[in-house]
């Protein structure tokens with residue numbers, strides 16, 4: 177038996193990191209660790225980091241600085257850095273913050289228990305891209321009960337090399353997990369109480385995992401198979417590239433009832449000139465036509481996206497093109513960012529847009545998105561939607577869940593997490609919808 181110890185994990189960045197943190201906690205469970213909610217109680221602190229924008233890495237270093245006193249008071253405390261900053265910076269992290277004991281890149285998580293055993297007596301760094309399937313080696317045991325929603329990584333890495341992005345360097349080349357493994361993991365999640373699964377991948381719609389018939393299956397094929405699992409009520413996937421939005425996936429949105437009407441389809445810019453410089457391999461018009469086809473298959477689908485403002489050489493006219501594209505698409509949700517130079521990516525070398533210009537564009541774009549988001553949300557009032565209850569709300573008797581379109585919905589009813597109900601929407605607030613149980 178291993179000695180009982182406490183683990184604190186802080187997760188930055190995307191949903192894939194959230195999934196990875198769960199897997200790492202489970203793997204370290206075998207070494208006697210249970211998770212705790214604060215760094216003060218912990219015997220080991222693990223930061224699962226994000227490298228997508230400059231500020232993300234800075235945040236990690238300042239967070240590490242905060243642990244100095246903890247480490248001084250408890251010299252046995254182990255501090256580890258995982259994730260994409262770990263991959264990008266490697267040993268540099270230990271040079272900058274010598275109290276860090278362990279640095280582990282996203283493709284080496286299955287080696288974490290061995291690394292943890294060595295940490296404390298020596299510094300351990302692993303940023304390899306090994307051949308073996310880390311998730312196979314990171315299986316959960318014992319099988320704990322889970323909440324109603326879960327992430328499941330089916331694809332990782334990216335071969336697209338957008339000129340601004342570090343992902344192909346930090347997460348590596350595109351790899352899909354075999355269909356059978358995904359199905360086994362999904363069935364296991366459902367047995368443990370999960371009713372909604374979000375399939376994750378940096379380019380999830382490029383999924384091409386080996387099927388039981390020995391051929392490569394598409395994401396649509398995988399979704400249709402997952403939809404057969406009894407007890408699994410909802411399927412989502414994120415995040416997608418416009419060029420991989422195949423006909424069969426579009427058709428699945430119209431045909432598979434369990435596939436939810438929400439699609440995150442980043443375009444990044446509405447200017448053809450900038451899209452070309454971004455190496456996006458699609459243009460404005462092909463994106464707009466694609467949205468039309470998706471809406472024809474599933475008219476109520478909520479479209480969400482990502483935008484970068486102030487990409488090198490972006491002019492005011494380019495920015496206006498982006499604003500016009502947003503007007504045309506009518507996004508239900510969107511994430512927008514000022515371009516941030518990432519060392520080693522092609523765009524880092526180019527002429528940069530002034531910071532004030534980036535800030536002004538971001539503000540204008542976000543104001544438009546907020547208006548659209550609110551309009552889409554307000555239009556739900558009077559409609560009846562499916563809601564998966566996730567937890568109790570702040571008011572007595574109130575429960576909170578997510579609608580089919582991923583809006584937060586609150587209602588007062590005698591319900592428990594995991595209940596899937598029909599709700600008539602009666603009000604739309606700044607961040608959520610309110611409703612009542614629909615009769616019949």
Ligand code: 5AD
Pocket residue numbers: 228229340341342442444482483484513514515516517518
């Ligand atoms: N600067 C700003 N935003 C970026 N993103 C990716 N790389 C950068 C960068 N260098 C944004 C993109 C992507 C999202 C995950 O982060 O919009 O879709």
Ligand code: SF4
Pocket residue numbers: 188189190191192193225226227228259260342343346347378
């Ligand atoms: Fe951040 Fe991208 Fe890494 Fe996710 S994959 S943690 S968003 S850099």
